[in-house]
Amino acid sequence: MNAKLSLAAVSLALMAAPALANPSALTARPNIILLFADDMGWADISVQGAKTPTAHLDRLAATGQRWTNFYVSSPVCSPSRGGLMTGRLETRTGLYGTQTPVLLEKDPDGFPADELTIADSLRQNGYHTIMYGKWHLGNHAQDFPTRHGFDEWFGIPISNDCYSTQVDLFDGLTSSDPQIFKNTLAIVEKSNSQPRQAYWNVPLYHSYQYKGKQVDYLVPQGFQQSSFTQVVTEKAVNYIGEHKNRPFFMYMAYPQTHVPLFGSPEFKGKGHNRYGDIMLEIDWSVGQIYQALEKNHLAENTIVMFTSDNGPWLMYDKYGISGSALPLRDGKSTAWEGGLRVPFIINWPGKIKPAVVEDIGSTLDLLPTLMRLTGSTHAQQTLDGFDLSAAFLQRQPSPRTFMPYFYKGEMEAWREGDYKLVFTQYEGGQPVRLKQPLLFNLRIDSGEQHNVAAQEPERYQRLITSAQDYLLSLGEKRAPLFDI
Amino acid sequence: MNAKLSLAAVSLALMAAPALANPSALTARPNIILLFADDMGWADISVQGAKTPTAHLDRLAATGQRWTNFYVSSPVCSPSRGGLMTGRLETRTGLYGTQTPVLLEKDPDGFPADELTIADSLRQNGYHTIMYGKWHLGNHAQDFPTRHGFDEWFGIPISNDCYSTQVDLFDGLTSSDPQIFKNTLAIVEKSNSQPRQAYWNVPLYHSYQYKGKQVDYLVPQGFQQSSFTQVVTEKAVNYIGEHKNRPFFMYMAYPQTHVPLFGSPEFKGKGHNRYGDIMLEIDWSVGQIYQALEKNHLAENTIVMFTSDNGPWLMYDKYGISGSALPLRDGKSTAWEGGLRVPFIINWPGKIKPAVVEDIGSTLDLLPTLMRLTGSTHAQQTLDGFDLSAAFLQRQPSPRTFMPYFYKGEMEAWREGDYKLVFTQYEGGQPVRLKQPLLFNLRIDSGEQHNVAAQEPERYQRLITSAQDYLLSLGEKRAPLFDI
Incomplete structure (x- = not known):
């Protein structure tokens, strides 16, 4: 399950979905x-x-x-x-x-x-x-x-918290004035915590x-x-x-x-x-x-x-x-x-x-x-x-054995089997890339409290490599649509 | 001014706009x-x-x-x-x-x-x-x-009277039930005559x-x-x-x-x-x-x-x-x-x-x-x-000597010089085609009270013909976009 996930393996996984035992059930x-x-x-x-x-x-x-x-x-x-x-x-x-x-x-x-x-x-x-x-x-x-x-x-x-009548979120977030930016978020938080229909x-x-x-x-x-x-x-x-x-x-x-x-x-x-x-x-x-x-x-x-x-x-x-x-x-x-x-x-x-x-x-x-x-x-x-479908219908193992965690266009974490590599911390809500990724065993530590990178150096390296390979396999990013 | 308006004359009028005396004034x-x-x-x-x-x-x-x-x-x-x-x-x-x-x-x-x-x-x-x-x-x-x-x-x-919160105008007007149609219009009239922002x-x-x-x-x-x-x-x-x-x-x-x-x-x-x-x-x-x-x-x-x-x-x-x-x-x-x-x-x-x-x-x-x-x-x-432009700038006579009065895709009246032919009356707000068009001299009767068709038979016929010619010159109608 934690075997190195090569580019070839990824491609294979994407294509070779397990066949259904009884497709006629679905007519x-x-x-x-x-x-x-x-x-x-x-x-x-x-x-x-x-x-x-x-x-x-x-x-x-x-x-x-x-x-x-x-x-x-x-x-x-x-x-x-x-x-x-x-x-x-x-x-x-x-x-x-x-x-x-x-x-x-x-x-x-x-x-x-x-x-x-x-x-x-x-x-x-x-x-x-x-x-x-x-x-x-x-x-x-x-x-x-x-x-x-x-x-x-x-x-x-x-979202239901958009089109505010109290503050212009877009103008606030695009403002070059940090005070306006801050005030905008303060009004948003106040509106959300003390809501009225008219807001x-x-x-x-x-x-x-x-x-x-x-x-x-x-x-x-x-x-x-x-x-x-x-x-x-x-x-x-x-x-x-x-x-x-x-x-x-x-x-x-x-x-x-x-x-x-x-x-x-x-x-x-x-x-x-x-x-x-x-x-x-x-x-x-x-x-x-x-x-x-x-x-x-x-x-x-x-x-x-x-x-x-x-x-x-x-x-x-x-x-x-x-x-x-x-x-x-x-x-x-x-x-x-x-x-x-x-x-x-x-x-x-x-x-x-x-x-x-x-x-x-x-x-x-x-x-x-x-x-x-x-x-x-x-x-x-x-x-x-x-x-x-085979996992749902026949309780076969899930073909998904890994998970990339994307946010703001970056892969900020990578799960493979029970283990998860974390590449990012948050400072003031903003993602900051870690110099040394963290490793967690989610099966025994779903709260991600105990970095086991030092204890499991081989697995750590293997996951880093397969995460890199996976990222590489995705090719070039499409330009982001949400930046304003 | 009231000469017979032939198809050729209409075409000519559309094309031969009087030249400006001094176009350089407009640089x-x-x-x-x-x-x-x-x-x-x-x-x-x-x-x-x-x-x-x-x-x-x-x-x-x-x-x-x-x-x-x-x-x-x-x-x-x-x-x-x-x-x-x-x-x-x-x-x-x-x-x-x-x-x-x-x-x-x-x-x-x-x-x-x-x-x-x-x-x-x-x-x-x-x-x-x-x-x-x-x-x-x-x-x-x-x-x-x-x-x-x-x-x-x-x-x-x-319009400012649309998107009513009181009645669905579209559904009311498209209803096959005449009572719903009538009720819809009654609510519209009441809203308009006793208006509130929330309506x-x-x-x-x-x-x-x-x-x-x-x-x-x-x-x-x-x-x-x-x-x-x-x-x-x-x-x-x-x-x-x-x-x-x-x-x-x-x-x-x-x-x-x-x-x-x-x-x-x-x-x-x-x-x-x-x-x-x-x-x-x-x-x-x-x-x-x-x-x-x-x-x-x-x-x-x-x-x-x-x-x-x-x-x-x-x-x-x-x-x-x-x-x-x-x-x-x-x-x-x-x-x-x-x-x-x-x-x-x-x-x-x-x-x-x-x-x-x-x-x-x-x-x-x-x-x-x-x-x-x-x-x-x-x-x-x-x-x-x-x-x-020449009428505006040099007080030359207006090149427009006639006016068609269109409503609901029909030419319901026709003005030529001082005279106006009326083809339509209204019964309960709905246009009804007259068997005999009416003729008014707008210069002395802008209130359109005195039908002079009988007094001016020659002019009457001339206007009827030029109105027909004009209509003919327009060619085929494009299909109406507003019918629902």
Whole structure:
């Protein structure tokens, strides 16, 4: 498992996905529901330690597979979502920034015209494709989900804490005056920790085809933060009832576990803290959606997945409005385990054998896996994901034996088997390259507290070499799209 | 003047614009400011009878030319603005509807990719082109002013009474249930007559280039109805101060004389009614802009024009929130004089000789005229406008001796010299073709009360024939873009 990963091995791994034992089981194309939470940590479902019970998610996990070593491709929103949608690392797609890690409101750039999404290829294969919620891969029409594989989208182009009426984040961050920069961040933090609906005016789009032409309708009622989870849940439930007879792909990207934390009054005070209230509502929504599948006799033919875009935003922990990744180290915006390792549940009654899986998996793998499971073809051949279908269906070992941790266009850490090399520390939130990388044994030290580089010099050198080889194998980076 | 207008004569008129006596006077390209009011009637400036004094507009008129027989190309917003921007009739551009007369929020269509605007050609000639306010030629990015000749736009894509939070106009108007249709209109009327900011959520865009790429920023503060005139006035004043050294074209499309009538508190109760309050604020804005020109020593080199998109919306007269076209007959959405004849003022100190001009002119003529006055070239050769430059500069007779009155894709009336043929009546707001057209002598009967068809049979026949010939000369109609 920790054998030197040569360039050849990487290429091989990318191409030679294990064949399915019984592809005929898949002739009826299953529906796919991808539930995607925002800034939700590894420990924010109760089966992984959350103080607020998430009964519906726990049930989904108990009757499906729960992967405990599952990674996103970047510890922040936009690049992570880019990796999910394309199955490709940020340095291939350009969906990253070296200075500005995510897309801001006034950024003219967005999802590249030449990249393909999961939805593109599922639609090509006859799926109806719908997205609810947060995109964060571009604020302009050409970037919208409906231009990148989705038949319909009801949601917001960016995070729920953008389009502030209190401060211009873009102007603040691009200001040459350090005081303005600092003041901007202070207002942002204050708004997020003492939120009011009027502090933000995030555009809410309903994007769809009308008589064969594209409509991007700005919903006049606007993005109502507190009720949004309920609104999209109701829409998703109705959608399921109306789409019994054609395979569908639903991408439900819940925005509301991201600060500012807004939720329905019904859940207020029911969680262990404000964050728990919101998780409780997300969990309720998952339950509603699953119930709709059962009611419409679609559960058996629907793959339901649940995961998150990155770890908890711990700078808000002091206000009780952050998720948790404990015992993993740190959270969002870092390459520590808390930044990229997230909950992952996949459920497909009768097809996916219930298990807790400790193998490595990634959101990068979902694209090739879903292509396989649905018999779809994806024109983009250079992928960074592995086909996990045999692992899901036959409990074969995961073909993914390594994980690169990218952030701001750099590989800041590298996992191979149980071991992780860390190349970067953080000073004032900014990544600083270490002269001597650190080595952790994640199996016994998921908190990344004990550097074992000195104890395991041979392994240390081997991992450094294979990480270098891997980086080399990626070729040249595409220019970053998010820098402003 | 009333000679039979043959096809040949029409073609000739379109091509043979009178040459300027002294083109060298125009070597320094003048700035152009086009001030454009919404639903403002012929009689809404005090020099044409308004009860609320419009001192700044009156001064602009007194020191420039005021044309009293000046027409828009259609009696409703979108097609009229289409005619203004392109110098072409709606049936050539497709910017009309046979059922839905204007663009609605959810309409996927908008300004055609193959049409050129005044701004396109002025920009081509080195002008910086800026637009403030209401576009109403498309709600989607590809339709925006910044895709059709404007370097920058700060404004709303549609009317200030769209994007209702109270009722879905599009769904109501497309409903097959007549009761829903009726209820929709009732809610619209109630909202407009008892307005509150929260009843509408019109998107406010700031659209511009950033590092060579297009940004369409949705301003989080939203479209604040009451302060909008002040906001754009301040921006326009600042713009003038910052653009002294490059010719500019400013298109200021004031939205706020359209229901719901919102204005600044300073002007409340100062006009003769609510509509007068708003006109007073528009007049103030015109004064501010003119003052900025003087302050920056640009007045001598700036052509300032003021006109409106169509006549008053008289269904709101009972609430005191409509403009007036009196003594002209009727208003918006009709081909009576009150629908299409609007105030027109042009001011260019030292260049345009002050006068009150009774010749016929049209917003269709502004494109060819501005091309001539600025030495610009316009690639679209098939225009419906005449070059009025010699009329403006040398007080030569207007080359426009006729006017077609288009509405919903039909020519509903035809003026030739002093006489007007009317082909259509209105029943419940809907145009109904007359079996026998009416004939009016506008010189003595601008209220269109006395049909003189029987008294002047020869002229009557002549006009019918020339109207038919004219229609024939237009060729095939382009399909309507606004029907839903």
